[in-house]
Amino acid sequence: MLDTLQKARLVRFGLLGAAVLGVAVGALSSQLVTRAQEAEPQNFTVMAGGFGPNNIEVLAFAPQSLQVHRGDTVTWVNNGFHNIHFNNEPLPLVIVPEGEGEPIPQINPAIAFPSIESGATYQGGEANSGLPLPGVSPIFSLVMDLEPGTYSFLCDVHPGMAGVINVVASDVSIPSPQEVSMQAASELGATVGASIGATMELEAQTFTDESIYSGQINMGSANTGRATINQFFPFVTVIQAGESVTWNNLEGGVEPHLVGWPPVRGQDVSPIEVEGGPPILAVGPTLAPMTPDGASIAAGEAFNSGLIFPGQSYTLTFTEPGVYPFTCNIHPAMNGTVIVEAA
Ligand SMILES: [Cu+2]
The missing domain is CATH 2.60.40.420 (Cupredoxins -  blue copper proteins)
Incomplete structure (x- = not known):
């Protein structure tokens, strides 16, 4: 037999449990369902490259395309030797500038060094993260202060490695940051899986x-x-x-x-x-x-x-x-x- 105190505790525990569960489910569903613009800006992660087994390296941005609202942040995680460059065409990696004295083959400074700092607000036009040279963080982020539209970026080191950010109107629902990360994992995984088969062949x-x-x-x-x-x-x-x-x-x-x-x-x-x-x-x-x-x-x-x-x-x-x-x-x-x- 439960005494009154025990019953009261059970009821309270039950209510608390339901409340905790409710909050958790609420939080989860608000993160996992598509949504219109949140009150708070969101932070989306884009993988720049990835590695698989059998000496497989993926030279792609994942997800290759994502949607954001104005004011959201995009964070690139550099997993390899890549830059993030909002530009129309890739630049040559090695240049030999003409000048006084011996010409010096060199890594193109327009690729190597940033034209915008990580954490800055991006308002369109040319912008380059620079290369992850020794001492440079592999994490690079920009706040997307942009009109609705399509903004593409690329890696100059690996021609063909490119991604797209679609800025959509604030009343348009978009995938959550968690869904975007799942999409990235799925894209990288599919590429690695296909390459394992190709290695054997x-x-x-x-x-x-x-x-x-x-x-x-x-x-x-x-x-x-x-x-x-x-x-x-x-x-x-x-x-x-x-x-x-x-x-x-x-x-x-x-x-x-x-x-x-x-x-x-x-x-x-x-x-x-x-x-x-x-x-x-x-x-x-x-x-x-x-x-x-x-x-x-x-x-x-x-x-x-x-x-x-x-x-x-x-x-x-x-x-x-x-x-x-x-x-x-x-x-x-x-x-x-x-x-x-x-x-
Ligand atoms: Cu090699």
Whole structure:
């Protein structure tokens, strides 16, 4: 038998429980259903790139498109080496400005450095987050103070990587921040899933005598949507002394690669200080071409192709028998071997 006090407690607990549940359900439903403009501005997250298993990297903004109301904030999470640039066309990543003295190949300062600070109010026009260089936060946000309309942004490093923000009128209901994040996860997941299948196919196609003895190596993947599979296909090739190997970054790929040996990692830029201004981000030994296309390599000789973009190839001739490892300086998991047999 419950005494009166216990009953009173149970009733109170029951009411409290229902109230807590009600608040929770209320909060959840207000977050999960589409809605017209909230009294408070909302904060939406956009993923800039993502990583999967098997050396898969997604070079896309997710969600690719989202709706906001005027005054909402969009926060980009930079998961890779990307910038967020409200601009019509991508800019070239490496430029060689004409000027006094030796021309210096350098990372384009119009890509590298921000033209708007994170947290600022965006009112349209050209605006660039800058690159996530050492010491720069991977989180970048803007308050969208914009008339209803479509505003597109892109990553200059990865042509084709672009996204859209649709600013809609305040009385139009839009997906909640939680729904937008779910959409992002779904888009990234679908791309990674398709690429896992593609990896297996590419490996099966390239683990054949025909492929291994061809002297042809593909750098990463092509036609895997907005994903790149950062492997060499095949990663072993066998040639005779005096023959050549050609590395192909196929048309339809989305990521630059290099081929070189020994590995030179993490020295993408060699900054040159400039008084009263930002440094010149001179291309460092990781990215700098050292060995021209078509050159001959002797046993033990160091080489570096420099960046090879989709649609470009790079050929070396191996004159001496031996085992020649190679790597991609910007993708440490990309490694392979040329085996040169005596002719
Ligand atoms: Cu690579």
